[in-house]
Amino acid sequence: MSRRLGRGVVLVAAVGLLAAVVLYSWQAMRSRDDGPPAGRQTSQAQAPRPDVSVVTVTPGAYRAWAHGYGQAAARFELTLTAQVQGQVEELAGDFDTGRRVARDTVLARLDDTDYRAAVASAEDALAAARLALLEEERRGVQARAEWRASGLKGEPDSELVLRAPQLAAARAALASAEAALAGARKDLAYTRIRAPFDALVVARAVAPGSFVQTGTEIATLYGTERVEVEVFLSARDWTNLPDPATLASGEWPVELTGVEDGRRWRGEVLRVAQHLDQTTRQRALIAAVETPLDRDPPLLPGTFLELEVAGRLVEGLWRLPSAALSQRGEIWYVHDDDRLASFAAEPLFSADGAIYVRPPQALGEAPQQVLVHPLDGYLQGMAVRPVEVKSDD
The missing domain is CATH 2.40.50.100 (RNA polymerase II/Efflux pump adaptor protein, barrel-sandwich hybrid domain)
Known part of the structure; x- marks a missing residue:
């Protein structure tokens, strides 16, 4: 009797333990589905913000520059x-x-032997023609005196009587002899x-x-007085340049740099084309450097050059590193709450490794932080941590 009772107690205890295990497992599974209990939630860790290099810029007034490439060519070839x-x-x-x-x-x-002989012959012919003219002039005077002495009234029926045609022929022969001598002397000089x-x-x-x-x-000869550089500029470049009609000679300097060796020369705009090239559909600017071979260093004809010419003073521009323009033609900057924003931009001009763009009017005069190296993966509103870098200004 006592043995049966003991087995019953063990069975009840085993069933109770099994029920407790099942209940605990069910509650654990439910807690994973429903989240941690109230009062014990932990704050989710925030993703770190990426660092971006920025420069702080404000709109300013800058001198526009136009760029082009051309070859130095002698004025006379x-x-x-x-x-x-x-x-x-x-x-x-x-x-x-x-x-x-x-x-x-x-x-x-x-060898001028034949040409000196030709000159001598022409001089002899000229002397003979002069003599013939003098003789004919004398004959004409005698003929007119004889006509008057004859007592006949008026003029003779034929001009031959007073030898007018003969005198004209003698004068023509003299002119021909003079021209022949001039030609012979010119041929002799050409030797x-x-x-x-x-x-x-x-x-x-x-x-x-x-x-x-x-x-x-x-x-083959190249003139050494001057070299000229013809450079074709786009319509946008021409809008940044002053009106050529308002500039006197020497008032429009240019900087020339050798593409291969980086040597520099200073010249001036000589003239501008008044037509568009049929191939490039652009207008040309012609710059000149006087006495190029006497410069230090000499500017040799045939040198391939980059030309930089100063233009108008343009206000309201940002000066940015050239890398600040993304491959999609956008400028990225840090907006409110350190979040990214961008706008499409086309540089008005570039100079010395910098580009000059006109910012949107909405950005106003307040300083803005512009990304130096924007990436294609950036998104509008993306949170970042701006890191200021030294500007080249």
């Missing part, structure tokens, strides 16, 4: 040719590639081939003993 034929007898000592020659320097001398301007010898095509025909190439 000439392929010098022979005006008469003949054998080259002598070349000037400086007539070599790379040498500079002064205007009117005799570069080459041709001395001269530099038409101060020049750099770029190429020489003859040597002593060469025989040249009329039109044979003698040399």
Whole structure:
């Protein structure tokens, strides 16, 4: 009897323990579904805000600049040719590639024997024509005296009587002889081939003993007086520049930088084109550097250059690092509560690694924090932690 009672107590205790375990497990599962009990909730950890590099900017007035690229070209570029034929007898000592020659320097001398003979012949013909004219003038005077002595009234029926046509022919012959002599002397002068301007010898095509025909190439010459740089500018660049009509010569300086070596020169705007190029559909600006080979360093024809020309003073612009413009053409800045905002922008111009943009009017005159390196993944309203960096201003 007591053994049966003991087994019953053990069975009841086991069932109670099992029920307690089931109840505890059910409550634990319910607590995971419903969250922690009231009064024991923990605050959710906030995601960290990313650091962004910013510069603080305010609108200001800045001098606009236009940029373009072009090649330095001599004002005069000439392929010098022979005006008469003949054998080259002598070349000037400086007539070599790379040498500079002064205007009117005799570069080459041709055999002039035939041309001196032609001049002598023309001089003889001229002397004969002058003599013939004098004789004809005397005959005309005699003919008129004889006509008056004859007692006949009025003028003769034929002009031949007073020798008027003969006198006109003698005068024409004299004029022809004078022209022939001038031509012969010019041909003789052409046997001395001269530099038409101060020049750099770029190429020489003859040597002593060469025989040249009329039109044979003698040399290629570049003028040393000036180099010019033609640069095509966009319509937006022209809006930033002053009106060329209001500027006198020398009042529009330009800065020229060699693309390959970074050397710099100062020049001035010489003129502007009054038409649009058919290929680029842009208007050209022509800058000039005087005596380029005498500069330090020399500016050589053919140098590829970047041109910078100062324009108008423009107000209400932000000066930003060039990296501040995103690949999508946007400027990102930190707005209220350190959250990001952006606006589409097109720089008016750039200079010295900076871009100049006009901010929206809503941003006003208050300083703004602009991102230096915006990323494509940024979103409007994204919370950030701005970190100020040194500005280049």
